[in-house]
Amino acid sequence: MAEPRRPPRGGGAGGEGLGRSRGGFTSKIHLSADGRCRPLSLVLTPGQRADFTQFKPVLEKIRVPRVGPGRPRKKPDSLAADRAYSNGPCREYLRRRGIRHTIPEKTDSRAARLRKGSRGGRLPGFDEDRYKKRNIVERTINRVKQSRVVATRYDKRGYVYLGTTTAAALVIWLRT
Template identity: 80%
Template structure:
């Protein structure tokens, strides 16, 4: 029996971001939002796709139109994320693009770094107050 053809435009399970994960047949939404909880970019992937692999594509899709003339902004002033993005490649990408960031360090990474004493390097800068303010300011206001 011949396999059914996918619809034009890439629809079907692959085009819809459906995939298998521990929870079953799922989809993941990778989203970046501004300080007022307005979406800036969105990527839909199958459920088994790792979050950190979509970090760069989500940030590269940010296009904030300018008021008046000029190209849209493509770089946020600062970024606050959760521990998922605490790995070296994500931090290096942010440094290369000169984006200020606040990312908490994973506990296992912290333990491994401390175990190496002075060879473990210095901890990544993390301002807990700035992280709290960034996550609190992203909640919708009731004004």
């Protein structure tokens, strides 16, 4: 009988998606969601990992099957994110893929842009009505964590916990 396939990251707490954060020794679930609070992609990281480092992996894992024949959709029509994703590489990635986005500008980057004057560039576009829908991701995380096993992380291995989280996401898809 073959052994279960393990992720290539190696052993240790980091390989299991565990790390120090304000809440203790925890994991972080990064996800994208559609307009009906259904998860589209999941990525698991140690608790101390910054959000913007997982921006590309989360967006690249999106696969929405089509009703008829054809390849699945890999690109959202638009995206709303919080200030953690307000940096040049994230905005450039979205521009390159042709994804409309609403991300508020950080106050320190705004001050730096204004300090540079005309060389500081243009103010990034911001649609307040679209940004109001950003709470969909927070509500999706709350729905995933309604499963007690996901909220408390009983699983020792990172890949098992990711499977548990994926099962909770599938339940959300089946209920809607």
